[in-house]
Amino acid sequence: MSGDLVMALLVLLPLAGAITAFSFPRWGPRIGCGVALLTLALAVRAALDVLRQSPLTGSLGGWAVPLGIRLRVDGLSAILLLLLAIVGLFISIYSLQALGPARGTRGRAARYYWPLWLFLLAALNGMFLSADLFNLYVTLELSGLSAVALVALAGTKTALDSALRYLFVSLSGSLLYLMGVALLYGACGTLDFELLAGQVTGPPGWTAMALMTAGLMMKGALFPLHFWLPPAHSSAPAPVSAALSALVVKGSLYILLRLWFESAGGGLTQGTLQLLGACGAAAILWGSLQALVQERLKLLVAYSTVAQLGYLYLFFPLAAGGGVRVWTGGLIFLSAHAFAKAAMFLSAGNIIKAAGHDRINDLGGITRVLPVSVFTIGLAGISLVGLPPSAGFVGKWLLLGAGLQQGQWWWVATIIVGSMLSAAYMVRLLSHAFIRDGTATAWKAVSPGFEWSALAMAVAAFLLGFTAKLFESLLQGVVWIGGAQ
Amino acid sequence: MIGRISGPLMAAVVFVALCWAMLGLPAEPAGLGREAFGALERSGVTNPVTAVLLNYRAYDTLLELAVLVLAAVGVWSLRTMPASQFEQRCDPLLAALLRFLLPLLLVTGGYLLWIGSSAPGGAFQGGALFGGALVLMLLGGQVSRRALARTSLLRAGLWFGLLLFCGVGLTMTFGGRAFLEYPPERAGTLILLIECGATLSIGMILAALFFGGRPEAGSGKSHEGEQ
Amino acid sequence: MSGTPHLLFLFTGALLFALGLRGVFSTAPPLRRIIALNVMSSGVFLVFIALAAAAEGGRPDPVPQAMVLTGIVVAVCANGLALALTGARRSLDGTGEEEGP
Numbered sequence: 001m002s003g004d005l006v007m008a009l010l011v012l013l014p015l016a017g018a019i020t021a022f023s024f025p026r027w028g029p030r031i032g033c034g035v036a037l038l039t040l041a042l043a044v045r046a047a048l049d050v051l052r053q054s055p056l057t058g059s060l061g062g063w064a065v066p067l068g069i070r071l072r073v074d075g076l077s078a079i080l081l082l083l084l085a086i087v088g089l090f091i092s093i094y095s096l097q098a099l100g101p102a103r104g105t106r107g108r109a110a111r112y113y114w115p116l117w118l119f120l121l122a123a124l125n126g127m128f129l130s131a132d133l134f135n136l137y138v139t140l141e142l143s144g145l146s147a148v149a150l151v152a153l154a155g156t157k158t159a160l161d162s163a164l165r166y167l168f169v170s171l172s173g174s175l176l177y178l179m180g181v182a183l184l185y186g187a188c189g190t191l192d193f194e195l196l197a198g199q200v201t202g203p204p205g206w207t208a209m210a211l212m213t214a215g216l217m218m219k220g221a222l223f224p225l226h227f228w229l230p231p232a233h234s235s236a237p238a239p240v241s242a243a244l245s246a247l248v249v250k251g252s253l254y255i256l257l258r259l260w261f262e263s264a265g266g267g268l269t270q271g272t273l274q275l276l277g278a279c280g281a282a283a284i285l286w287g288s289l290q291a292l293v294q295e296r297l298k299l300l301v302a303y304s305t306v307a308q309l310g311y312l313y314l315f316f317p318l319a320a321g322g323g324v325r326v327w328t329g330g331l332i333f334l335s336a337h338a339f340a341k342a343a344m345f346l347s348a349g350n351i352i353k354a355a356g357h358d359r360i361n362d363l364g365g366i367t368r369v370l371p372v373s374v375f376t377i378g379l380a381g382i383s384l385v386g387l388p389p390s391a392g393f394v395g396k397w398l399l400l401g402a403g404l405q406q407g408q409w410w411w412v413a414t415i416i417v418g419s420m421l422s423a424a425y426m427v428r429l430l431s432h433a434f435i436r437d438g439t440a441t442a443w444k445a446v447s448p449g450f451e452w453s454a455l456a457m458a459v460a461a462f463l464l465g466f467t468a469k470l471f472e473s474l475l476q477g478v479v480w481i482g483g484a485q
Numbered sequence: 486m487i488g489r490i491s492g493p494l495m496a497a498v499v500f501v502a503l504c505w506a507m508l509g510l511p512a513e514p515a516g517l518g519r520e521a522f523g524a525l526e527r528s529g530v531t532n533p534v535t536a537v538l539l540n541y542r543a544y545d546t547l548l549e550l551a552v553l554v555l556a557a558v559g560v561w562s563l564r565t566m567p568a569s570q571f572e573q574r575c576d577p578l579l580a581a582l583l584r585f586l587l588p589l590l591l592v593t594g595g596y597l598l599w600i601g602s603s604a605p606g607g608a609f610q611g612g613a614l615f616g617g618a619l620v621l622m623l624l625g626g627q628v629s630r631r632a633l634a635r636t637s638l639l640r641a642g643l644w645f646g647l648l649l650f651c652g653v654g655l656t657m658t659f660g661g662r663a664f665l666e667y668p669p670e671r672a673g674t675l676i677l678l679i680e681c682g683a684t685l686s687i688g689m690i691l692a693a694l695f696f697g698g699r700p701e702a703g704s705g706k707s708h709e710g711e712q
Numbered sequence: 713m714s715g716t717p718h719l720l721f722l723f724t725g726a727l728l729f730a731l732g733l734r735g736v737f738s739t740a741p742p743l744r745r746i747i748a749l750n751v752m753s754s755g756v757f758l759v760f761i762a763l764a765a766a767a768e769g770g771r772p773d774p775v776p777q778a779m780v781l782t783g784i785v786v787a788v789c790a791n792g793l794a795l796a797l798t799g800a801r802r803s804l805d806g807t808g809e810e811e812g813p
Contacts, residue, residue, distance in 0.1 A: 008664040012651050015551055019644040022558055023637065060544045062666030067520040067541050112562035119555045126548060134779055138548045141786050142555060145793055149559035152797060160801040167797060168745060171790050172736050175752050178783065179729060182756060183506055185776065186763045189515035207506035496734035503726035507719065507759075514763050518773035533774035534781070542778060549782045556789035560796040564803065609785060687785075694792030697799060 003049055004058035007071045007129050010042050010081070014122035021114040025107075028114030029096045035118060036085070036092040039125065043085040047078040051473060057131075065132075066190040072131040075474035076331070080128045080254055083335050087246050087342050087457065088121055094346050094453040095239040109153045109237065116153070120146040120243065127251045133181045133191040136255055137174060144170035144219065147248050151236040162231035169218050169228045173252075176215030183208035193263050200264040209264055213256060220252030222313060223283030226306045230290075233302035238349020241298065245305045245345060246338040253312055253334070260316065273317040280313025281414045288421030292428065297348045297358035300429060301341070304384065307418065308337045311399070314411050318402045327478075328471045329398025332464065336391035339461035340380040346454035347373040347380075350446045366433050372451035374433050379458035381426035386419045391464030398468075529672025530602040538607065539676045543665045547654065550647045550683060557643050557690045561699035566633075570696060575626035583625045590618040598684050602673060608646075608680035612687025619692035633700035643693065646686030650679050721762035728755030742798045746791060753787045 017035035021028040049056050055074035059065065073081065095117070099110035123143035130136050148170060152163035181191070187204035188196055200209065214225070221229040229249075233241045287307025294300040315330040350373040351366060352358050367374045383392035396415055403412040521533050521541065528536035538546050594614035601607030622628050633639065653675055654665040662668070667675045728751050735748025760776040760783070767773035 004663050005658055008654070008658070011548075012655065015647065015651060018558075019554070019648060022554075022644065023640045058663060060663060060665050061540060061542075062663045063524070063541045066517055067524060069542055069544050108562065112558065115558050116555070116562065119551065119558070122551065134542075134782075135545055135548070138545055138552065138782065138786065141790070142548060142552050145552065145559060145790060146555055148793065148797070149555075149562055152563060152800070155800075157801070157804050160797060160804065164742060164794070164797050164801060167790075167794055168736055168749070171749055171794075172733065172752070175729075175749070175756055176733075178753075179503070179756050179759065182759045182763065182776075183503075183510070185516070186507075186510045186514045186759075189517065203509035204506045207502050210502070492734050492738055495737075496730040499733055500726055500730035503729065504723055507722040507726065510722070510763075512718070512766070513768035514766060514773075516763065516767040516773035517775045518767045518769055518771060521774050522771065534777045537774045537778035538781060542775075545778075545782055549785050552786050552789050556792050559793045563796045564800040567799065567803075609781060691788070694788070694796075697796055 001045075003046070003056035003073075004071075006042050006046055006049075007056060007058055007073060008060075010039060010046070010125040010129060011122050013038055013042070014118045014125065018115045018118035018122065021118060025111040025114070028111065032114045032118060033089070033092045033096065035121070036089040039121065040085040040089050043078075043081040046073045047082055047474065049073070050075055050078045050477060055477060065192040066195055069130070069132045069135050070192055070194075071129045073129060075476065075478040076254070076257070076327075077128045078474050079331050079335065079471060080250065081125065083250075083338055084121070084124050084128065084247055086460070087338050088243075090453050090457050091239050091242050091246075091342060091346070092117070094242075094349075094450060097447060097449055098239055098349065099237065109155070113150070113153060113237075113239075116146050116149050117239075117243070120150065120248070124247060124251055128254060131193045133184065133193070133196075135191075137178050137181060140174050140177065140219065140252070140255070143248060143251055144174060147240075147244060150240045150243070151232050153240065154235055154237055156235060158231070159235040162228070162235050166228045166232045169225070173215040173218035176211045176218070180208040180210075180212035180215070183211070193258060196263040205264070209259065212259060216252040216256045216259075217279075220249045220256070220309065221306060222253075222309055223279050223286060223306060226283070226287075226309075229306060230299055230302040233305070233345075234296060234298040238345055238352070241302075241348075242342040242345035245302070246342040249305070249309065250334060250338060253309070261319065270317070270320075273320055277314050277317040277411060280310040280316075281411070283307060283310025283313060284414060284418035285310075285421070288418060288425065291425040292421065295359055295361065297351060297360055297363070297429070298345070300360065300425060301344050301348055304344075304422070304425065305337075305341055307422065308341070308384065311396070311415065311418065312337075314399065314414065317408060318399060318406065318411060324472055324475050325398055326402040327475050328468060329395050329402065331395075331471055331475070332391050332468060333395025333399065336383050336395055336461050336464055339457045339464065340383040340392065343376050343380040343454045343458035343461065344384075346450070346457070347376045350450050350454065353446050353450070354444050360429060360432050363432050370446060370451065372448075372455055373446070374430070376451070376455045376458045377433070378430055379455070379462055381422075381430065383458070383461040385422045385426055389465050390462045392461065394465035394468055527669045527672070529667060529669065529674075529676055532601060532603055532605065532607075534605070535601050535607050535676070539679060540667065540672060543650075543654070543679075546683075547647070547650050547665075550650055550686070553687060553690045554644050554647050557693045560694055560697065564698040565701050566696050566698040570623060571628075571630060579625045583621060583627065586621065587618050590614050590621070594618070594684070594688070598680055599677075601680065602677065608683040609687060611680075612684040613691060615684060615688025616691030616695070619688060620695045623692070623696060630701065636700055639689070639693075639700065642689045643686060646679075646683040649682035653679055718762055718766040721765070722759055725755045725758035725762060728752065728758065730755075742794075742801075746794050746798070749794070750787065750791065753783065757783055 014035050017031045021031045057072040059068045059070050123139050126139040148163050148167045183204045188199040218225040284307050287303045291300050291303035319326050354369050383390035386392040386396040528540045530536050594611040597606040598611035657666050732748045732752025736745050757780045760780045764773040764776040
């Protein structure tokens with residue numbers, strides 16, 4: 001099977017699956033997991049191709065750029081495609097039972113979850129494959145609209161309110177991005193990332209970058225444009241929260257990375273990079289402090305996401321002088337966060353199922369009922385805080401190393417302070433869970449499938465650190481990750 | 486007070502920045518026009534916009550169809566059709582107008598679909614007219630609840646265009662070509678084929694977006710018992 | 713196409729965009745914010761069309777026109793979803809905090 005077909009199928013399979021799941025809702029779960037498995041196979045195939053030979057590229061319709069659209073898998077895309085496929089598979093497995101039966105009036109959420117989820121998968125795959133500015137806009141919209149519909153699935157007032165807020169933010173973000181695309185097209189006459197490299201200069205270029213960055217920050221919940229994330233997370237079904245935190249916001253971040261380093265590489269000043277880093281520091285501090293004072297588990301995890309995304313922001317000023325090691329560190333951290341956060345949200349979902357609520361102070365003794373889920377949260381927490389040997393540690397270690405080497409010690413301090421704050425809120429959470437309190441009587445058990453799929457992801461977050469070499473080899477081939485070391 | 490001026494202030498900043506950027510644009514932007522016109526004979530159509538939409542950048546259009554289907558699925562997932570939609574009184578004046586207007590809309594829509602290969606027109610334009618016709622039928626009280634009960638057929642209509650598009654694109658790969666690469670001698674026919682399916686779906690989706698929710702369960706016949 | 717009309721359209725697009733942006737991030741009721749989104753997208757489309765009209769060579773550039781067509785369709789979808797969401801939310805106003813339809 002040629003590389004072109006692999007890339008096309010990565011998008012077409014989920015689309016076909018979504019259509020089928022829409023027409024035959026009873027088959028939804030099976031179609032969903034089947035597509036997730038096939039997507040994983042395709043992603044592995046693409047990554048192997050990248051490792052063995054060189055980046056996959058294919059011009060759609062046989063039209064070469066700049067007229068046509070190019071799909072491309074290089075080291076960076078391969079990592080994200082794999083991440084999407086693996087996390088997506090586990091979320092699909094979890095969702096097999098999480099939504100209840102698809103029949104009757106109560107089954108509305110279960111019936112529509114699978115088509116919407118598959119559309120989201122198609123959109124994210126398309127995003128990681130695309131090398132064309134306008135094509136990215138369409139995938140951004142596809143993913144944004146499906147994410148909004150998924151958040152609104154719960155049907156409660158708070159769910160609909162937060163979905164509506166997310167919709168406004170998402171759409172304005174897309175329009176900001178699109179205006180940037182217009183300016184870039186007017187100035188450079190092309191929509192392809194590689195052809196744009198080096199041409200993004202002058203007032204149109206800078207304004208376009210500013211607009212697109214603002215738009216993507218909104219969609220990626222990057223401080224200070226993160227305000228839609230916590231409410232959306234707390235009222236969405238557990239697998240949707242997991243997908244939002246682990247996958248959807250990474251899409252916008254990915255586009256930002258490509259824009260800044262691949263297209264606009266030459267024209268970036270230290271000043272702008274440090275500004276982004278400052279936003280990251282603010283995100284880490286603000287998010288962690290908020291997480292410390294939350295009373296509800298899902299909100300705690302949501303603010304933790306805001307904080308963790310701040311680390312990814314710090315990556316910008318560090319990456320400019322870094323080379324492959326910094327990128328490896330950043331991407332390991334990104335992947336570790338995706339796994340750990342997904343695991344935490346799914347476990348939170350289990351806890352809510354068992355206890356009927358997620359108020360942290362009243363969760364004493366839950367360890368007796370859901371030991372696996374609590375263990376999962378602990379394991380995920382280790383990665384989030386960055387303790388060895390988890391992947392979170394490896395990522396932070398590489399970032400710290402880059403910071404020290406480049407003399408940007410203020411980011412080093414931020415990372416350390418941030419890790420301490422993360423430890424603080426994780427300890428607070430777990431201490432409540434381990435209290436042997438007597439109030440836990442009416443708690444329901446949760447079927448093992450739920451707990452084990454969440455655990456699998458936490459274990460992945462743990463073990464991912466050992467695959468650092470794989471990340472490095474994948475990223476070696478990415479031409480524009482320059483620099484020594 | 487800060488809140489009251491921050492909004493307009495932000496808007497003013499954005500406006501000024503945009504104007505500054507636009508002043509820096511070339512007076513005659515290079516764009517892709519030259520390449521687009523240059524490849525026109527191989528594209529199978531003579532209207533350059535249709536060539537871009539359905540040939541050079543057909544993948545964008547495919548994804549756009551996916552967005553359309555997604556919107557319909559999303560709207561269906563949110564609520565059932567508001568009952569008020571069915572309570573339109575059938576105004577006799579409107580009914581008389583519809584008798585004339587609906588066939589005209591259908592014919593014009595079909596014309597736009599056909600003429601899209603050589604003049605402004607195409608699937609979206611035709612589909613918009615079909616969608617408009619369906620909306621007019623609802624507003625004129627011509628659509629009953631029973632008519633909407635065959636939900637499996639409705640669903641099929643919604644995604645048919647997307648499926649056809651993907652299918653045609655994939656079929657091209659069997660011939661050793663890239664995805665969505667049409668052989669130049671058949672390109673025109675393939676584009677028309679795709680557009681036919683797309684027009685049908687676009688019309689139904691636009692109408693579904695207007696109808697505002699999923700149709701309620703039919704009286705017993707649906708094989709799933711509930712949609 | 714001479715310079716001045718082209719700039720006029722560009723600036724108008726920028727104005728619409730800025731006004732729409734202000735509207736979306738205000739505290740207005742949802743319907744008004746949806747309209748503001750539409751105003752914003754009209755601004756972006758106008759910019760694209762101005763670029764297409766001003767293109768070198770005398771013939772309008774078809775690529776931005778195609779992008780606008782795609783953009784319009786995507787905007788319609790977004791509108792549909794936003795309106796359905798607003799309607800679903802509004803229909804919950806009389807009832808308790810429970811499941812919608």
